Every structure is written in structure tokens, then in C-alpha cells.
Amino acid sequence: MSIWEYANPVKFLRLSERVLPALWVISFACLAIGLIWGFFFTPDDFRQGSTVKIIYLHVPSALMAINAWFMMLVASLIWLIRRHHVSALAAKAAAPVGIAMTLIALITGAVWGQPMWGTWWVWDPRLTSFLILFLFYIGYVALWSAVDDPDSAADLTSMLCIVGSVFAVLSRYAVNFWNQGLHQGASLSLDKETNVANVFYHPLLFSIAGFVCLFLALVLYRTGTEIRRRRMRALMAREVRHA
């Protein structure tokens, strides 16, 4: 039994049918717990007031925006090396989810920045990097939809994802160099000293778990959709040939 078993679309579909209901329930439960706890039962921060509650949306979505791209990178590599179609389709399925997460991170960040920094937007390194990530996502999705042949679309987008990852990291450093920012350091780290306070920390963990499960559920479901779409295409092509 190895993980490559699930490169078989039928097995993948069977597994995802089994896992998906649980995943949906877990993700909504975690989101509900984290967000309700965070929204109703945490105190205001002494400096940020009630805007600290935005953290339960901003941090998990920003985390998932980056992890979604990373997942696409891994899936692209698997496609290029082992030629498993499910992998390529999973990368395709993850991109719109990543766009949504990036969008949420940008919106909640802007809404938080307005009262705290006195401006919706600053060209701070972190903000700028996220905007660049957003552009990468859009280019990736546009390339998928522009190429007709599914296999070469998978090839080309995989290469774009890999090269894009290198340039995304480069941009991150370039942007850092270009402008020292207002943004605080990472909210989560293993170093207890710099971490956010415990009252905010526990609901945040639930919220992050909820976002992670939601991402997994969405990607599994969308990958299933893509597999069925591919199969339909193949069937219709055969029908045309028989006719």
C-alpha cells in the first residue's frame, strides 16, 4: 500500500468520496468554533481594540494562500516527474482556492490596516509580496484556460509554477530590500516570546485548522470535478470517432 495507489483516478475518487463528508464537517466545525470563540469570547487587545478579532481570518487565509501555492508546486513536480494525471488536476483545482485565500488575506489586511496604520494600503514588503503572489495565481489560471490540449496545458502550467516559485521567492527578497515595512513579524512561531497571547492563540488554532480542512475539502472535491470533466472529454472524443 503506497501513496501512489491514489494516482489511479478511480481509487482517488473512491477515497475522496469516503473522506470528503468528514472533511466538510470537520472544517465547518473548526471554523465555527474558532470564529465564534474568537469573535464573541475573546477580550479586546489593549492597543488594537476589537480589530484584533480580524486575526482569526487574516492569519489562516494568509497561511493557506502560501501553502496552496506550495501544494501546487509539489503537485506540479509530481506531474512532471511521475506523470500522474491526478496530480496535475489537483494543482489546477487548488489555484482558484489559492486566489480566494490571497484575496481574503489582502482584504482583511486592508480593513485592519485602515484604523491601525491609518491607511488601506502601504507598499510594505509583506503586502507587496502578497499582491505579487496574487498576480502569479492569475497568470497560472489564465494559462490553464488558454491551452486547449489538457496534457500540454498541465506541462506548461507546471513549468510556470516551478519558475514562478523561484521568482516569487526572489521577489520576496527584492521587495524586502526595496522597502522596510510596517508589518509586524510572524504572528505564529515556536518562539513563545514573540507569539500572540494565549487568549487569542487558542481560537486562532481552531480557525487555522478550519481553513486547512476547508482547503483540503475544496481541493479534493474540485480535483474530483476535474477528473470527471477529463473523463467526459475522453468519452465524447471517442463518441465522435465512432460516429
Added chain:
Amino acid sequence: MRALLLRDLILAIRAGGGFGLGLAFFLIVVVLVPFSVGPAPELLSRIAAGALWLGALLACLLSLDRILALDWEDGTLDLLATSPLPLEAALAIKALAHWLTTALPLVVAAPLFGVLLNLPAPGFFWLTVSLLVGTPALSIIGAFGAALTVGLKRGGLLLSLLVVPLYVPTLIFGAEVARRGAEGLDATGPLAMLGGITAGTIALMPFASAAVLRMALK
């Protein structure tokens, strides 16, 4: 290889588009800058370096699809792919031809256009140096974008969309060199980074571009 370079150069000159269009577009962007931000000389001299870099980048972007599109249409690309010359080398040569015909005129013209935008005196040297060091990266990254979109019907706009995010680091460091130079600050730090990016892209991007082109031609 020299034959391929010569062929690309001659084609670009005969067809006329290469030199003229990119340069004219660059001039138009430079002329539009004062119209959009106002003619105040001190404001213009502050943004001149960045505006010139942006103009050069856009002019470069405009001509990227010509790197491969014509050769794709008449089948030259298939011949190149099957020729003994490695595809990596062929693409590097084509990027070089693009740089010679499109980017080099921009580098030469940039100081002249700098006069229009009131670029401070020390800026001329640094602007030219930064463009000279940075534009090869633009051409070679552009060749990757051209390879990604070769043969696509609506390739032009998509090409820009794909390539622009890849241009971000080059633009940041290039414009930083020119800006610091214009303000009389030490510009060697960003210049070294810019050189690093250019060297890295020249060394690695032809392999990525060739891989992509093989996939596209399959």
C-alpha cells in the same frame, strides 16, 4: 549559432518592426509621464529614473512575442527543435537577438529621454549602467514567456500577464540602482544584486525555456 543570430538580426531589421516600434513606444511612454503627473521639474526629476525603467520594461514586453511567433508560424521552430544545435542554445541566441534589436536601442535612447524628464546629472551614468546590466534578464525571461505562449491564439495579452510578475525583481533592483545613482547615493549594492539576477537568469532560464518549448511543440 552565428548563422542563427545573423538570421534573426537580419529578419528583425528587414521587417522593420524591431528597432522602430519598441523605441517609439518607449518615447510615447516617456512623453505620457509628464502629462499624467504634471510638468513640475522637481517632481519629474524625482520619478525620472523609475519612469524610464518602467518605459523600457514595457517597450521590451511589447516585442516579446516576436521572439518565437514568426518562427512558429513558418515552421522554423520545428526545424530548430530537430537540428543538432541544442534548443537551449537556440533560445539563448534568440533572446540575444531580441536584446540586440530591441533592448540595446532602448539603453542607448534612455539617457536622451532622461533629458525630457529632467533626470539629475549623476543619474545618466547609473541609468545607462543599470539598463545595460538589467535588460538582458528582461530578454531572457521574456523568451521563457514567449515559449510558454507559443502557438496560442490569444497569446499576446497572456504573455504580458505571465511575464510581468517575473520581471518584478529585475525592475526593483534596476530602478533602485538608477534612483540611488540619481540621488547621488551609493548604488553598488543593488547593482550587484541586479547583476546576480541577470547572470542567474542567463545561466538557468534557457533550460526552462527549452523544456517548455519541447512540451509545446510535442
Added chain:
Amino acid sequence: MPDLGKYAAEVLSAYGATCVVLCVLVAATLWQGRKVRAELAQVEKNQDGKGAQDG
């Protein structure tokens, strides 16, 4: 409803916007999934009707 103080508008709009984006994403995902499932079932039925070997 907790007292959000003077930042009520910001907090609520952040939650609202996130909810809208997530709902659109989930709805689009489910809608596409349903549509493709139905179309695939249709195509498979047609092929079986014509006696394709392994449709």
C-alpha cells in the same frame, strides 16, 4: 453581540467580506461539481445505450 467599540465597522466588514468570498468559492465549487457530474452521467448513459464496450 459583543461590544466592538469604535472599530465595529472594520471588524464586521472583514468578517462579511471573508464570508462572501468563501461562500462564492464553495458555491462555485459545488455548482461546477454537480454540473459536471450530471453531464458525465448523461454522456455515460448515451454511450451505454449505443452498446459501447466499456462506456
